Amino acid sequence: MTNIQDARSLADMWAMFRTGAIPPHAPKYQVDSMRDAFYGGAWAFSILLNHAFSRSDGEDGVCEMLDKLHDEINAHTMATVRAVQISADDAEKVLAIVKHGTPLTDAEEAYIRSLLERDDDDEPPNQVQ
Known part of the structure; x- marks a missing residue:
């Protein structure tokens, strides 16, 4: 697969x-x-x-829970990426692996690229634009 x-x-x-x-x-x-x-x-x-x-929250409760999980996963990913220093070539390899597993929009790809290419002193962006 x-x-x-x-x-x-x-x-x-x-x-x-x-x-x-x-x-x-x-x-x-x-x-x-x-x-x-x-x-x-x-x-x-x-x-x-x-x-x-x-719960009796219906579809809104499920959507809210999924949004919270998405935010939590993104926060973990940002913390992980922030802790790792990699070269530009390695950043391209990471991006290729991510794209292989999950189709990305242009905005998502740009966001991941910004996380991978930032300087050590840069704060990671908070969200996909």
């Missing part, structure tokens, strides 16, 4: 994540730990989603 639009299960998503995020010759314990974390995240997401559906 190489295209996120073809994914039909968590196993499909795990296979793509495994290929894109873990070195091919990583030790078994690392792969197992990453798989446990991947499925743990999926489990946590499903619990939150089920909770939002079970």
Whole structure:
């Protein structure tokens, strides 16, 4: 599986994540730990989603919960990217991996590029424009 639009299960998503995020010759314990974390995240997401559906807030409550999760994921990504210093060539490789897994709008690509290319003293932008 190489295209996120073809994914039909968590196993499909795990296979793509495994290929894109873990070195091919990583030790078994690392792969197992990453798989446990991947499925743990999926489990946590499903619990939150089920909770939002079970409340009487209806569709608005689910949308609000999804917006909060999106913001939380973006904040984590910004903190991670901010902690890593990479070259312009490596930034292009990271962007290619992200684009392979998730189709990006021009604004999203520009946002990720701005995170990867900023100077150490620059504050990361707060959101996609």
